[in-house]
Amino acid sequence: MTERTIDVVVFDIGGVLLDWSPDYLYADLIPDEQERTRFLTEVTTREWNQQQDAGRPWAEAIAELTALHPQHAEWIEAYDTGWLQMVKGLFEDTVELVTELRELGIPTYALTNFSAEKWEIAKETFPILTGFDGEVVSGVEETVKPGEKIYRILLERYDLDAARTFYTDDVQYNVDGARAVGLDAELFTDAATLRKHLRDRGLPLK
Helix, strand or coil: CCCCCCCEEEECCECCCEEECCHHHHHHHCCCHHHHHHHHHHHCCHHHHHHHHCCCCHHHHHHHHHHHCHHHHHHHHHHHHCHHHHEEEECHHHHHHHHHHHHCCCCEEEEECCCHHHHHHHHHHCHHHHCCCEEEEHHHHCCCCCCHHHHHHHHHHCCCCHHHEEEEECCHHHHHHHHHCCCEEEECCCHHHHHHHHHHCCCCCC
């Protein structure tokens, strides 16, 4: 049997457990693909959304953006009020893996760039998210990946040994940020590959 080299498994959420994309909401609101792409890249930009992940209240974010783009007021408001419609559901194969880890008694944690407000909605909607042994949410901590601080919060708050802590994320620079502070981290591509990564580190998974 492979020697066990990790003690806990830490999960990113969006793209790993939750199937989230603004397109799931805006495909109906803005049927024209070019117009939709322009709105999602030039109005509700990644940088704008990340400010909510860093702790900015949604009411403030919507008001600020609406003042800049009043002609898109309805679409901008939908980013907040229709947020749950951006979540298609859970990736069930990842859910199965998380559940198996918990049944084996292996601690699981969440480390995610997520609005504090929307994280509470997500937990109410998807109970699997309430079962972690600990969570570090960027909107609560007011600091985002891939900055070093958020990984340090995880390690220090839960007294984790970085070298024996495995982390997976669907964004390479977040994986790189984790590795920079000593975490054993791999890019998430699918649950089957993640399962192999964990088996390779000695976890007794099916």
